[in-house]
Amino acid sequence: MSNTITIDGQTIPFQEGQTIMDAALAAGVYIPHLCHNPEFTPHGSCKLCTVTVNGRNVASCTMPAVEGQQIANNTDELNAKRRSLTQMLFVEGNHFCPFCEKSGNCNLQAVAYHLDMMSPHYNHFYPAREVDASHPDILLDRNRCILCELCVRASRDVDGKEVFGLSGRGIDCTLVVNSSSGDLVDTDLAATDKAASVCPTGAIIVKRHGFSVPIGQRIFDHKDISQVQLEAARKESGHE
Amino acid sequence: MSQCDSPDLSLKLAPIFQKHGRDPTKVLQILREVQDTAHCICGQSIDLIAEHLNLPRVRVAGVAGFYSFLAGGQACGEYRVLFSDNITDHMLGKAELMDYFSKKLWLEPGKVSEDGLVSVDSTSCTGMCDQGPAALVNGMPLTNLDENCLDLICELIRSRKPVAEWPPMLFEVQDNILRKDVLLGEAFEPGAALKATLARGARETWTEMDKSNLRGRGGAGFKTASKWSFCHAAIAEEEGHVVCDIGDRAERIMVCNADEGEPGTFKDRVLLNSYADLVFEGMTVGARVVGAWRGFLYLRGEYSYLLDKLEGVLQRRREQGLLGKNILGEQGFDFDIEIHLGAGAYICGEESALIESLEGKRGRPRNRPPFPVTHGYLGYPTVVDNVETFACAAKIALHGGEWFAGMGTAQSAGTKILSISGDCERRGIYEYPFGTTIRQILKDCGAEDPYAVQVSGPSGTTISWKEFDRKIAFEDLATAGAFMIFKRGRDLFQMARNFSHFFAHESCGFCTPCRVGTTLMQRIMDKIDGGHGTASDLEEMKNLGQLLKTMSHCGLGTSAANPVLDTLNKFPDIYEQKLKALAFEPAFDLDGALATARRITGRDDKEAHLGAES
Numbered sequence: 001m002s003n004t005i006t007i008d009g010q011t012i013p014f015q016e017g018q019t020i021m022d023a024a025l026a027a028g029v030y031i032p033h034l035c036h037n038p039e040f041t042p043h044g045s046c047k048l049c050t051v052t053v054n055g056r057n058v059a060s061c062t063m064p065a066v067e068g069q070q071i072a073n074n075t076d077e078l079n080a081k082r083r084s085l086t087q088m089l090f091v092e093g094n095h096f097c098p099f100c101e102k103s104g105n106c107n108l109q110a111v112a113y114h115l116d117m118m119s120p121h122y123n124h125f126y127p128a129r130e131v132d133a134s135h136p137d138i139l140l141d142r143n144r145c146i147l148c149e150l151c152v153r154a155s156r157d158v159d160g161k162e163v164f165g166l167s168g169r170g171i172d173c174t175l176v177v178n179s180s181s182g183d184l185v186d187t188d189l190a191a192t193d194k195a196a197s198v199c200p201t202g203a204i205i206v207k208r209h210g211f212s213v214p215i216g217q218r219i220f221d222h223k224d225i226s227q228v229q230l231e232a233a234r235k236e237s238g239h240e
Numbered sequence: 241m242s243q244c245d246s247p248d249l250s251l252k253l254a255p256i257f258q259k260h261g262r263d264p265t266k267v268l269q270i271l272r273e274v275q276d277t278a279h280c281i282c283g284q285s286i287d288l289i290a291e292h293l294n295l296p297r298v299r300v301a302g303v304a305g306f307y308s309f310l311a312g313g314q315a316c317g318e319y320r321v322l323f324s325d326n327i328t329d330h331m332l333g334k335a336e337l338m339d340y341f342s343k344k345l346w347l348e349p350g351k352v353s354e355d356g357l358v359s360v361d362s363t364s365c366t367g368m369c370d371q372g373p374a375a376l377v378n379g380m381p382l383t384n385l386d387e388n389c390l391d392l393i394c395e396l397i398r399s400r401k402p403v404a405e406w407p408p409m410l411f412e413v414q415d416n417i418l419r420k421d422v423l424l425g426e427a428f429e430p431g432a433a434l435k436a437t438l439a440r441g442a443r444e445t446w447t448e449m450d451k452s453n454l455r456g457r458g459g460a461g462f463k464t465a466s467k468w469s470f471c472h473a474a475i476a477e478e479e480g481h482v483v484c485d486i487g488d489r490a491e492r493i494m495v496c497n498a499d500e501g502e503p504g505t506f507k508d509r510v511l512l513n514s515y516a517d518l519v520f521e522g523m524t525v526g527a528r529v530v531g532a533w534r535g536f537l538y539l540r541g542e543y544s545y546l547l548d549k550l551e552g553v554l555q556r557r558r559e560q561g562l563l564g565k566n567i568l569g570e571q572g573f574d575f576d577i578e579i580h581l582g583a584g585a586y587i588c589g590e591e592s593a594l595i596e597s598l599e600g601k602r603g604r605p606r607n608r609p610p611f612p613v614t615h616g617y618l619g620y621p622t623v624v625d626n627v628e629t630f631a632c633a634a635k636i637a638l639h640g641g642e643w644f645a646g647m648g649t650a651q652s653a654g655t656k657i658l659s660i661s662g663d664c665e666r667r668g669i670y671e672y673p674f675g676t677t678i679r680q681i682l683k684d685c686g687a688e689d690p691y692a693v694q695v696s697g698p699s700g701t702t703i704s705w706k707e708f709d710r711k712i713a714f715e716d717l718a719t720a721g722a723f724m725i726f727k728r729g730r731d732l733f734q735m736a737r738n739f740s741h742f743f744a745h746e747s748c749g750f751c752t753p754c755r756v757g758t759t760l761m762q763r764i765m766d767k768i769d770g771g772h773g774t775a776s777d778l779e780e781m782k783n784l785g786q787l788l789k790t791m792s793h794c795g796l797g798t799s800a801a802n803p804v805l806d807t808l809n810k811f812p813d814i815y816e817q818k819l820k821a822l823a824f825e826p827a828f829d830l831d832g833a834l835a836t837a838r839r840i841t842g843r844d845d846k847e848a849h850l851g852a853e854s
Contacts, residue, residue: 044607047751047791057790062607084787088756122760123828147749165298166602166749167305169585171759173749176305178298180287 005069007051020060020071021049025233030226031073032082032111034089034200035148036061038236040157043149046089048082048111083115091122092171094129094143095201101210102202104218108146109201110225129174134185137207138196145175145203155195163189175203249284252277257292264293265618267303267600271310272541272583276379279356280315299601306602306748308363308584309379309541317352317359319397324374326365326503327738328661328724332373338362341390345397358397364586364742365503366542369661369724370416370668378403379544380411411545415510416668419684421655422647423518423631424671430517431562433637437525438570440637446472446529449633451641453653458497458589458626459696459720460795461652464633470613471621472530492532493622494523494575496630497594499540501586502697503742504722507657508627510669512539512546515631516553520577522630524563525637527575530623535577538594541584550579586746590794591624592616593748604750605794628657628721648674652713660685662694662725670723672712679708682725689728692811697722698739699799702732702806733814736803737765743800754797757788761804772829773819778808 004011005020007029014023019042024031035046044062051060052072060073072078089108097103129142147166152175155163163184167176179186189196191206199205215221219228256273260266267289274285281304290297304310323329323338342349342360352359368374371383377393380403389410396406417424437445450465471492496519500508511519523535539547554577557563567573580598582588588597592606595617606612616622625633632654636644645653652674658681661667665686672681682690690708695701696719703710703717705728710716726732744762749755761784764777785801792798807814831850838848 042607044793045750045752047753047793050791059607059793064609081787081791084783085752085791088752088760092756092759122756123763125759147755162296162298165296165302167302168749169306169308169602170744170747170749171755173755174305176298176301178296180283180297182283 003065003067005065005067005071007071007073008075014065018065020051020053020058020063020065020069023065024060024073025230026237028230028234029073030230031060032079032114032226033061034107034111034146035150037150037198037200038233040150040153040198043153046085046146046148048085050078050081052078079115082111083117084121086112086115086117087119087121089146090117090120091124092127093145094124094126100144100202101205102144104215104221105213106202106220107200107225108144110220110228113220114225125171132177132184134183135187135189135207136185137191138184138189139205139207140175140177140184141203141205142175143203144201146201147173147175148200150198150200151175151195151204154198155189155193158194161188161193161195163187163193163195249278249282250288253285253288257288262293264295265598265600267293267295267300268307268583268597269581269600271300271304271307272581275310275583279318279320281310282315302602303600306585307541307582308745310583315352315356315359316361317357318400319358319403320376320378321358321360321393322363322366322376323360324364324366324368324372324376325362325738325742326369326372327735328369328504329365329372329374330734330738331662331730334373337373337385337387337390340387341394344390344394357400363542363584364501364746367500367506367509367540368413369504369506369659371414372661376542379541380406381413381542381545382410383413413509413513413545414668415514417510417514417671418660418666418668419670419672421671421673423628423635423655423657424515424669428515428518428521428634430521430557430560431568433521433525433634434528434562434568437528437637438568438573442528442531445525445637448636448641449529452632452636452644453641453651454629454632454636454644455652455714456626457628457632457656457720459502459699459718461714461718464625464629467613467623467625468526468530470611471532471623491534491620492527492530493617493620494527494530494532494535494577495591495594495598495617495622495624496523496535496537496577496627497589497591497624498543498627499538499582499586499589499594500543500627501540501589501746502699502720502722503739504659504661504694504697504724505720506659506661507669507721509543509546511627511631511657512543512550516550517557518631518634519627520553520557520630521562522632522634522637523577524567524575525633526623526625526630528567528573530621532623533574533576535575536598536617537577537579538588538598539579539581540588541582544581547579547581554579585748586742587748587794587796590796593794594624595622602748604748605796626720649711649713649715651715656712656719657721658712658719658723659721660723660725662723663687663690663727663730664725674713675711677709677711678703678717681712681723682708685725687725687727690725691728691730692726692732692735694722694724694726694735694803696720697724698742698803699795700802702736702803702810704810731814732807732811733769733818736807736814737762737769739803740765740800743796747796747800751791751793751797753787753791754793754800757784757792757797758800760784761788761801765804767829768815768818770829770832771818771820773815775819778815778819781805782808 012027033049042061044059132140375382455461588603593603597603744758
């Protein structure tokens with residue numbers, strides 16, 4: 001049981017098959033992330049969780065932990081780059097926190113606060129993105145989509161439905177749904193599906209619950225995202 | 241009216257479905273043929289394909305939306321003319337010619353004519369830089385375009401003559417081989433390298449490959465023998481490498497990467513056109529060494545005109561006993577090669593994206609580890625090598641490793657085929673021993689007053705006239721083969737801007753830094769080009785460049801900023817002379833924002849512009 005890695009000078013144990021992210025979360029070390037969710041197959045697309053391993057940058061959510069890795073995580077340089085990536089996610093979509101139902105429960109917003117993002121920095125793209133309100137119980141607002149594919153993974157791997165997918169390429173990548181009409185109402189998505197509740201932003205939300213928890217009492221209103229996610233990881237391992 | 245709307249679509253698609261069966265890895269091949277038949281991929285076709293292959297519709301739609309030639313849900317004309325957009329095409333008048341052609345046909349680029357007859361657009365480099373300006377019409381290559389050619393093409397389109405009946409001289413593609421060395425110079429007898437391999441033994445052939453020090457010719461330069469050994473558990477174990485756990489998946493796959501998408505590169509086109517036996521033989525030698533039964537040639541969509549010819553070569557080789565069961569009479573030596581066509585996606589040149597594409601998916605680079613050599617095509621251990629690498633492998637099997645290692649430099653054995661284009665008298669294919677200087681190459685191809693060379697394409701290195709004593713070699717200037725020459729007086733800013741558009745267009749969109757960063761870069765370059773750039777934009781591009789280099793998922797992202805960073809570093813004046821002399825310049829272009837209003841009102845007079853009085 002001598003399996004250990006070192007993150008920012010701290011020695012951390014890991015088990016065979018764990019990624020750097022897994023080991024870090026289990027040991028109470030926060031690595032900022034958006035497309036990663038411990039419940040799903042790692043994806044590695046947002047790149048926020050990039051760490052420096054023996055001098056090379058890798059996505060910690062997909063990189064297996066290997067004995068002796070020397071890892072830099074919470075450094076000014078990496079955090080500045082993570083902030084830039086978060087700013088990129090803000091400007092490529094249309095994110096209006098003040099009137100978004102998800103405000104306070106949104107991982108994108110929370111990560112931005114965590115990384116001290118004070119402005120979008122880059123020019124907004126103001127893309128024309130479609131809102132799909134066709135489904136009686138679920139709203140799909142592509143303006144808020146960060147292409148993390150958590151809904152794609154949840155629908156495919158947990159719900160067994162494959163309701164969501166990506167189409168397009170590059171900056172024109174877009175979330176599409178599994179119906180000839182292209183409308184959510186014509187898919188078999190249900191409000192109880194994992195895919196309906198997994199979105200880290202406000203792109204997929206269950207209707208009529210947007211303000212059931214008032215602003216001020218929401219997940220990130222009083223706690224930093226690092227605290228919330230580490231507590232969740234602790235709870236998860238406690239159950240095991 | 242697009243033919244897509246016809247009610248008998250399923251009848252029309254039936255032969256395509258029949259040809260490809262129900263194998264889900266054939267999605268991309270089916271979509272390609274549907275596009276060719278119906279000139280678009282409409283929702284109904286996607287329904288039919290999904291039903292036929294028993295795939296979720298969303299997956300088929302995802303593939304259809306990824307590849308440029310599939311055009312997603314957008315229709316294109318019965319005649320689809322795509323002008324090659326590389327900087328070398330621009331230097332030969334691409335923009336003016338495309339404009340001339342569009343006006344002649346009363347067309348707006350990117351739109352289909354009212355009668356659905358024709359559409360005109362740009363496409364990434366078609367690999368004809370030595371005979372540009374180039375274009376594709378319904379997948380067939382057009383070279384050396386000029387106004388006369390385009391007049392004729394207009395007539396042919398208007399008279400609705402099928403492309404197959406157009407004068408063949410329009411589609412003439414020259415090899416333009418101007419310097420031959422060991423690969424291109426000597427005649428090759430099909431089967432000779434395989435006979436030598438069988439006589440020597442598979443393990444011993446691997447040893448020769450190892451001795452040869454052959455490194456991959458696609459640019460990255462990984463040692464070929466090592467890659468092959470990783471794929472072969474037994475050799476890996478003997479060599480002390482990590483042994484791949486293939487479990488019950490004993491099958492191995494040999495893939496030839498002919499997705500020659502790097503703008504300015506066209507040597508694989510020539511190798512496949514005139515040296516296909518050498519390439520296929522190299523693949524078969526590799527198959528013998530690693531124990532592969534299946535091979536693929538991933539041919540870029542732009543080269544689909546070579547398909548019939550290559551299928552012919554494969555068929556002949558089967559008849560000669562050089563492919564198929566019991567090759568050359570050797571019991572149990574079974575190997576065959578299938579050709580898989582790409583559909584306009586540069587990213588598929590990245591080996592794991594190529595494998596995804598082979599599986600009929602969106603060309604998205606995979607997370608690594610695991611690496612393709614242990615978990616590649618459908619999870620099987622897979623070797624992916626460049627066209628030229630396989631050609632070298634065949635020669636090594638024939639002549640031995642020491643012979644090969646004796647050429648070139650210490651770390652770069654053998655020769656390198658260069659695709660030379662741009663400002664020189666003799667554009668074409670040149671094979672040089674590694675270690676040759678840029679100066680020598682420029683002299684040989686007749687470059688007058690050269691100022692800069694883009695080595696290895698947009699993802700490579702921009703070198704200035706001060707660096708012409710540098711050498712083509714992995715230890716100095718590594719190259720996949722592109723060599724674009726710019727004479728004094730050329731606007732290198734336009735080169736860098738062209739490349740920034742290329743990367744933004746070709747980014748797969750998977751990771752944040754590349755998806756957004758390449759677009760930001762392109763927008764800043766356009767802003768500077770429009771006369772609105774400031775010093776802070778240059779700083780911003782340097783920061784973006786660092787972000788792309790250090791945070792991207794794959795090589796496309798990490799190299800996407802190279803042309804901008806290199807030119808900022810070596811030719812700062814090309815930027816500075818374009819900057820506004822103001823300390824502050826609004827990011828928002830007020831006058832530009834009125835462009836739509838001007839178009840709607842049909843006005844373009846002075847009064848319709850802001851700040852026109854100044």
